[in-house]
Amino acid sequence: MSRDFDMRAMIRADLLDLPGYVPITPTDVLAERYGIAPESVIKLDGNENPYGPSPKALAAIAEERSYHIYPDPDQARVRAALAAHLDVSADGIVCGLGSDDLIDLIMRAIITPAAGSPGRRDGVINCAPTFGMYPFSTEIAGGRVVDVPRLESFALDVASIERAAPGAKLIFLASPNNPTGNRMSHDELERLLVTGLLVVVDEAYIEFAGTAQSFVPLVASNENLVVLRTFSKWGGIAGLRAGYGVMSPVLAAVLMTIKQPYNLNVAAGVAMLASLEDRALLDERACTIAGTRERLAALLSEIGWIAPYPSEANFILCRLNGVDAVEVKARLATRGIFVRHFDTPALRNHLRISVGLEEHNEPVVRALREIGAELGR
Numbered sequence: 001m002s003r004d005f006d007m008r009a010m011i012r013a014d015l016l017d018l019p020g021y022v023p024i025t026p027t028d029v030l031a032e033r034y035g036i037a038p039e040s041v042i043k044l045d046g047n048e049n050p051y052g053p054s055p056k057a058l059a060a061i062a063e064e065r066s067y068h069i070y071p072d073p074d075q076a077r078v079r080a081a082l083a084a085h086l087d088v089s090a091d092g093i094v095c096g097l098g099s100d101d102l103i104d105l106i107m108r109a110i111i112t113p114a115a116g117s118p119g120r121r122d123g124v125i126n127c128a129p130t131f132g133m134y135p136f137s138t139e140i141a142g143g144r145v146v147d148v149p150r151l152e153s154f155a156l157d158v159a160s161i162e163r164a165a166p167g168a169k170l171i172f173l174a175s176p177n178n179p180t181g182n183r184m185s186h187d188e189l190e191r192l193l194v195t196g197l198l199v200v201v202d203e204a205y206i207e208f209a210g211t212a213q214s215f216v217p218l219v220a221s222n223e224n225l226v227v228l229r230t231f232s233k234w235g236g237i238a239g240l241r242a243g244y245g246v247m248s249p250v251l252a253a254v255l256m257t258i259k260q261p262y263n264l265n266v267a268a269g270v271a272m273l274a275s276l277e278d279r280a281l282l283d284e285r286a287c288t289i290a291g292t293r294e295r296l297a298a299l300l301s302e303i304g305w306i307a308p309y310p311s312e313a314n315f316i317l318c319r320l321n322g323v324d325a326v327e328v329k330a331r332l333a334t335r336g337i338f339v340r341h342f343d344t345p346a347l348r349n350h351l352r353i354s355v356g357l358e359e360h361n362e363p364v365v366r367a368l369r370e371i372g373a374e375l376g377r
């Protein structure tokens with residue numbers, strides 16, 4: 001062993017002080033940390049589906065007998081089922097460990113790692129406030145984050161994106177967007193597609209957007225459009241990691257080659273197939289969650305210091321006026337209610353409350369009213 005081996009000198013310099021993604025904490029860890037029973041935790045911090053997996057998915061996982069065998073690296077059954085479900089070609093579908101895996105794969109396929117000096121690296125346009133995984137994965141892949149913040153309404157600043165496009169290769173957009181809850185219009189997408197960027201639309205929450213149309217049908221006629229979908233929110237299997245992308249078969253073939261061969265595990269694959277079989281139930285639950293969301297938004301808007309934004313997803317972003325969001329979040333946590341807090345340049349003093357079960361609305365609103373009174377509001 002070399003005595004003066006310097007591990008930090010060995011590691012990629014641009015990764016040494018990377019701030020990293022801020023993940024959410026699972027229920028059992030929260031329960032232990034706050035000394036409360038796991039079953040009394042009201043977990044509204046991760047946009048998870050409070051109804052859990054489809055009963056058919058749970059049964060299929062229990063009945064599966066091939067866990068000792070590696071999964072199919074071609075993901076053939078799942079890709080075929082998704083192709084039939086979406087009416088697209090299976091060779092344009094790639095499945096992964098959640099859509100996070102697809103975000104990472106696309107970055108790695110498109111970005112030349114840390115090419116040139118920091119200012120000359122391949123650019124990825126990021127429209128904050130949005131999902132933190134995009135800038136995180138950009139940095140890991142050796143790309144350069146090109147910030148084009150959203151307008152005050154949280155709509156995309158399409159004119160500024162058009163100006164930034166020549167200096168970038170990729171743009172990632174969530175629609176509905178996390179954490180703001182608003183959707184991108186068809187016209188906005190059309191304008192982005194003519195910039196020549198590879199446009200990745202992340203539809204993690206599309207199933208909660210009522211009659212909103214997915215952009216999946218546009219992929220076949222737009223070589224530079226990729227749509228990401230996930231079973232984490234609609235399918236209630238965030239813990240299994242099951243997502244996919246719909247894209248040009250040219251890009252899909254490369255992602256199939258560079259991905260970890262067994263990235264889609266047997267349990268996730270089985271659960272995806274069974275969830276598709278049970279989609280009527282999952283759609284009905286998404287519809288119920290959207291109804292709960294509207295009732296929660298109405299209750300929140302009655303509280304003077306909370307300004308909820310309209311949402312087409314399974315969460316509600318709230319601006320807090322004259323009350324510190326960190327303090328509110330901490331006081332909710334001592335009551336067993338967990339929400340997410342945002343304090344970034346694009347989003348000062350905000351809370352994001354995931355939509356839970358209908359019966360969660362009342363205790364959440366009551367707790368917020370109590371906390372408001374405690375803080376003199």
Ligand SMILES: *Cc1c(COP(=O)(O)O)cnc(C)c1O
Pocket residue numbers: 047097098099100101131174177178202204229230231232233238241242243
């Ligand atoms: C939750 C979420 C996802 C889902 O990620 P998975 O890896 O599929 O669990 C993707 N995109 C956005 C914007 C999200 O909020």
